[in-house]
Amino acid sequence: MTPEDRFPGPEHPHSGPRHQPDLDVLPYGTYYEPEPATGYQGAPYDAETYSGYGGARYLEQHWPVDGQGHGHTVHAQGTGTDHGPVDQSAVLSHQGQSQGDYEGGYETAGYEGGYDAQDHPGYEPTLPDQPSPALQLADRDDPPTIELGPPLPDPAAPTYPYPAPGPGEPPGPVYVVGDVHGYLDELRAELHHQGLIDADGHWSAGRARIWFLGDFTDRGPDGIGVIDLVMQLAAEAAAAGGYCRALMGNHELLFLGAHKYGDEPVQSTAGTASFLAAWRLNGGQQNDLDRLEAHHISWLSRLPAIGLEDGHLLLHSDTTAYLEYGESIPDVNDAVHGVLADGGVDEWWDCFRRFTKRFAFRGDAGPTAVHELLDTYGGSRIVHGHSPIPYLTGAVHADDGQPPHIPGPYVYADDLAVAMDGGVTMEGRLLVARLPI
Numbered sequence: 001m002t003p004e005d006r007f008p009g010p011e012h013p014h015s016g017p018r019h020q021p022d023l024d025v026l027p028y029g030t031y032y033e034p035e036p037a038t039g040y041q042g043a044p045y046d047a048e049t050y051s052g053y054g055g056a057r058y059l060e061q062h063w064p065v066d067g068q069g070h071g072h073t074v075h076a077q078g079t080g081t082d083h084g085p086v087d088q089s090a091v092l093s094h095q096g097q098s099q100g101d102y103e104g105g106y107e108t109a110g111y112e113g114g115y116d117a118q119d120h121p122g123y124e125p126t127l128p129d130q131p132s133p134a135l136q137l138a139d140r141d142d143p144p145t146i147e148l149g150p151p152l153p154d155p156a157a158p159t160y161p162y163p164a165p166g167p168g169e170p171p172g173p174v175y176v177v178g179d180v181h182g183y184l185d186e187l188r189a190e191l192h193h194q195g196l197i198d199a200d201g202h203w204s205a206g207r208a209r210i211w212f213l214g215d216f217t218d219r220g221p222d223g224i225g226v227i228d229l230v231m232q233l234a235a236e237a238a239a240a241g242g243y244c245r246a247l248m249g250n251h252e253l254l255f256l257g258a259h260k261y262g263d264e265p266v267q268s269t270a271g272t273a274s275f276l277a278a279w280r281l282n283g284g285q286q287n288d289l290d291r292l293e294a295h296h297i298s299w300l301s302r303l304p305a306i307g308l309e310d311g312h313l314l315l316h317s318d319t320t321a322y323l324e325y326g327e328s329i330p331d332v333n334d335a336v337h338g339v340l341a342d343g344g345v346d347e348w349w350d351c352f353r354r355f356t357k358r359f360a361f362r363g364d365a366g367p368t369a370v371h372e373l374l375d376t377y378g379g380s381r382i383v384h385g386h387s388p389i390p391y392l393t394g395a396v397h398a399d400d401g402q403p404p405h406i407p408g409p410y411v412y413a414d415d416l417a418v419a420m421d422g423g424v425t426m427e428g429r430l431l432v433a434r435l436p437i
Contacts, residue, residue, distance in 0.1 A: 169207065169241075171207060171209060171242075172205070172206060172207035172208040172209055172241075172242050173208050173209070173434055173435075174208075174209045174210075174211070174309050174310050174312070174434065174435040175194065175196065175205075175208060175209070175210045175211070175432055175433065175434050175435070176210075176211050176212075176213060176312075176314070176383055176420055176432070176433055176435060177191075177210065177211070177212045177213060177420070177430075177431070177432050178213055178385045178409075178420035178421045178422055178424075178430060178431040178432075179213065179214065179215040179249070179385045179386065179388075179420075179421040179422075179424065179430075180212070180215065180216050180220070180226050180424065180430060181215055181216070181217070181218055181219045181220040181223070181251070181283070181424055181425050182216070182217055182218065182219060182220025182221055182222050182223040182225075182226060182285065182288070183220040183221070183222075183226075183424050183425075183430060184220075184221070184222040184225040184226050184229065185222075186424060186430045187226060187229065187430060188201055188229070190430050190431075190432045191432065194432050194434075196208065196210065196432075197233070201229065201232075202232075202236055203233050203236035203237050203239075203240055203242070203244070205237070205240070205242060206240055206241065206242060207240065207241045207242040208237075208242045209242055209243055209244075209245075209309065210233070210237070210242075210243070210244045210245070211245050211246065211247065211307060211309060211314055212230055212244075212245070212246035212247065213246075213247050213249070213314065213315075213316050213383070213384065213385035213386075213420055213421075214246065214247040214248055214249025214250075214251070214252060214303075214316035214385055214386075215249035215250070215251040215252070215316065215385060215386070215421075216230065216246075216249070216251070216252065217251055217252070217255050217284075217285070217288050218251045218254070218255065218279070218282060218283040218284050218285065218288075219282075219283030219285075219425045220283075220285075220424070220425065221285070222287075222288075223255070223285060223288040224287075224288050224291045224292065224296065227296055227299070227300070228296075230244065230246055231295075231299055234246075245304075245307070246303055247303060247304060247305065247306070247307060247314060247315070247316045248300070248303035248304065248305050248316065248336065249316040249317070249355075249385065249386065250316065250317060250352055250355040250356045250386070251282070252300050252303065253348070253351060253352040253355065254275065254278060254279050254282065254284070254352055255279065255284070255288070255289075255292075255300070256297065256300055256301060256340070257275035257279070257345075257348050257349070257352060258275045258276045258278075258279035258280075258284060258289065259289060259292055259297065260275075260348075261274065261275045261276070261345045261348065262274065262275065262276045263276050263277070264345050265345075266345055266346060266349040267346050267349065268349065268353075275345070275348070275349070275352075278352075283425070301337070301340050301341075302337065304329075304333045305322065305325070305332055305333055305336045305355070306322055306329050306332050306333060306377065307329065308329060308377065308378050308379050309435070310435060310436070311379050311380045311381065311436075312379055312380075312381055312382075312383050312435055312436070313373060313374060313377055313378065313379035313381070313382045313383070314382075314383050314384075315373075315382060315383070315384045315385075315386075316355065316384065316385050316386050317355045317356070317357065317358060317384065317385075317386040317387075318358050318359060318360055318361050318382075318384045318386055318387050318417070318419070319354070319355065319357040319358060319360045319386075320360050320369050320372060320373060321354035321355055321357055322373065322377075323372065323373070323376060324354060327376055328376075328377065329377050329378075332377075336351065339351045358386055358387040359387060359392075361382070361384075361412065361413040361416075361417045362392065362412070362413070366412070366413040366414075366417070367413050367414040367416055369413075370382055370413050370414075370416040370417050371416070374416070381415075381416055381417070381418065381436075382413075382416065382417045382418070383417075383418045383420060383435070383437075384417065384418070384419060384420065385419075385420050385421040386421055387419060387421060388421045388422070388423035388425075388426060388428065389404075389406050389409075389410045389419050389421060389422055389423055389428065390404040390406065390423040390426055390428055391423075392410055392412070392419055393410060395423075395428075396426070403426075403427035403428065404423055404426060404427070404428050406422045406423060406428045406429045406431070408431065408433065409431055409433050409437055411437060418433075418437055420433065
């Protein structure tokens with residue numbers, strides 16, 4: 001258990017800074033500090049784009065969402081997923097209000113996305129032996145042709161300020177988003193600053209690809225609002241030929257475990273009696289739990305634990321615990337999903353506990369740990385969240401009382417690892433960066 005895990009946040013995210021305990025080991029690395037962002041706005045992908053970092057305090061897979069919800073409805077058609085064409089209707093809600101990581105996920109509630117296809121028998125008319133009067137008339141004197149034109153567009157279908165991708169077009173740039181922890185306003189501001197969403201919070205990034213590195217809830221004011229936004233962007237991005245995906249973080253496991261198991265006792269050596277107790281200790285917001293619905297649960301429970309994009313191995317946690325779940329990316333994801341679907345409370349707790357471990361890539365042994373993961377799962381560099389950069393760098397030791405200075409992602413472990421958790425819960429920054437860094 002780390003200092004972050006031991007000390008929960010304040011009652012309200014704006015009620016003051018948290019006590020920052022000391023850390024005993026500091027890594028060696030460098031900040032990636034780009035020049036000011038010039039904006040994206042769907043510009044050609046060969047134009048130079050910088051990653052800026054905003055916010056004073058400061059996704060999933062791509063399957064469609066179809067179920068009971070409230071609020072904004074998006075009807076979209078497009079491609080850009082691993083499963084082929086997408087025809088989806090995402091019902092999403094935007095609501096909101098919320099606050100440390102412990103040891104240790106979730107109920108696969110009955111939610112199924114998609115549509116039931118119905119085949120109707122076709123009708124093939126037969127002509128009589130004697131032509132009808134209309135056919136006889138057509139033989140003698142062809143009537144004038146009337147151009148009907150294309151079908152009228154569906155007024156409910158969304159429109160986008162960029163052309164649909166053509167066949168064979170290369171994929172768009174890749175962006176990664178660090179831990180959000182319920183800070184919805186800061187997330188919207190940074191995505192808009194990068195040109196990835198418009199002023200109304202809708203996808204404006206064309207064929208770009210975005211990966212959220214997990215930890216959407218807890219500690220901050222509006223975790224459910226963050227989840228709703230990521231689900232919405234996943235649907236809108238697919239319609240535009242890009243995609244928005246997300247990894248499962250340890251706080252997703254904790255949140256789902258609190259919902260499924262509540263106060264049911266767990267076998268823990270850290271003194272925590274239940275998922276619900278651990279969730280509350282680590283910044284769980286009752287407002288998020290009260291607004292958790294079946295479609296949120298289904299979406300969260302199907303998030304992958306690990307991904308690979310353009311040579312970057314994407315993880316939530318800076319730990320080698322992934323190796324305990326399989327020797328390939330599909331094996332790891334299937335194993336975690338199997339625990340969530342069929343495991344009991346102790347298996348859930350053990351999964352949460354493993355993915356709460358951190359700091360495996362620090363110090364002299366850090367590069368070796370990184371290579372172990374890269375050699376197993378592929379890629380040339382790891383990009384992760386989970387461990388706040390202020391802890392990795394010792395920025396929490398500032399004696400002047402000022403918030404930690406986090407200019408950008410932190411590159412360390414012989415340049416093999418990139419940390420993306422900017423410490424939004426510690427008055428740091430919410431980081432969004434374009435790869436490669």
